[in-house]
Amino acid sequence: MNSTGAAGAVLQLVLVAGGAPLLAGLMRQVRARMEGRAGAGVAQPWRDLRKLLRKEPITPRGSGPAFRAAPTVLMATALVPAAVAPFVTTASPLDGAADLIAVVALLALGTVTLALAALDTGTAFGGMGASREMTVLALVEPTILLAVFALSVRVGSTNLAAIVTATLHDPLRVVSPASLLAAVALAVVTIAETGRLPVDNPSTHLELTMIHEAMVLEYSGPDLALIEWASAMRLTVLLGLLANLFAPWGIATGASLTALPLAVGVFAGKVALLGAGLAAAEVFMAKLRLFRVPELLAGSFLLALLAVATSFFLA
């Protein structure tokens, strides 16, 4: 624990919070350009957030505390992983809390809170969205835990900084079958967990297909702004975890202050690259039928299980 680590932790919190809407804007812009549209610009999500934050908060009649608390809880569960995970520095003073299982549990807690809020409104769409989200979550959770197990079994610890440091010291680890399989499995569940194509379409309000959008239909004003912001942050956190667990190069490890700006730049570049790649891939993809989603997630579960199995028998 040192002052550089603390500075790094603050820096990455600001970076994720401020950069998440820009990432969402970048992904929309990439998609728009590839579809031949001009696009609204990378800063458009920030303009939307500013507009929404100025509006008057309104809650539907009959909705209870679950509905009112959800945006704050969702934001909190996105902020804590953004502060503790090793994005910019591995020497963060909050390192003790950066347990991979705890981070996954926090993100799942946010999803569950949002589903409860959707049920609380009592509308048909809210209930439908919540039920679908829980179906996807129930299939995603075992996969994440198995992939985590595959990553942590070689390091002997589920601490994120320990895993990242071990990969830094032994780069060949990344091309081992266990690591590659875990990377693919985690990529699939990241897509499912953040509600991107082919599991969910983030830009539609078509009642037959929407999952995430159905849950937040009743929100407006500052509450909606918080939820949109937190969703963008969750995407940033998951992409950042994916980037740093499998390609941690550039992260600040020591006590020198000069490594921090470089680490910030490299991390922003990695996440922007992953996000742009994801958006570009989405252009060529159609949404999967809801009944085919379990097949995709069963496949990623199998990949995660194979990752664990190979890390044992090909050790």
Next chain:
Amino acid sequence: MSDTAYVQLLDLAAGVFLLAAVLMLWRRELASIIRLFAAQGAALAALVAILGVHQQHPELLGVAAGVLALRAGLLPYLMRRALAASGEARETQPLVNVAASLLTAATLTLLAYAVSRPLVALAPSPATQAIPVGITVVLIGLFVLATRRRALSQVVGLLLVDNGITAVAFLATAGVPLTVELGVSLDVLLAVLVLLVLTARMRIAFGATDLDELRELHD
């Protein structure tokens, strides 16, 4: 070749070998199943070549070239021709649906690991530790044989079993003699040719190669 590089490459080849088998369960298009089979054949050839280089066994390199030509070249070519003639592009309605068969593959992996532990314990080395991969592929092949209905999928299942057996043979021994491997390869080639002729006859007689239609007797 240094020891770490050898272990890494061997593990990578074994991983691709296993992954191709699993993806064959996942995909429905017969054309992409055949592509995956070719990739698996290439991974098997790479596995044999890596073993050959490590054991400094030039004969194994010749066997690897033979495996590559047969399993990544000739057999996929023959199946592609049969596929083009049959006009059936997809494996429709396997007896066990795709999600369940993926989970079954997960169970089979664990089963293979459990049953091969005494084998590995006899002489632990990087090569023998990959034996569970070969046994998993054998079990997945048997599963494909039992649950898929198109004749071409059944041929793929049979070849998966054979690929698995070949992989175990190379991983468990210090090199299979060229004569034995040649005999096995010719055997497989002949079996596939016979099965493909049978498939063509079935299609002429029944108009489809769905094996479930063969239950009733016809005049």
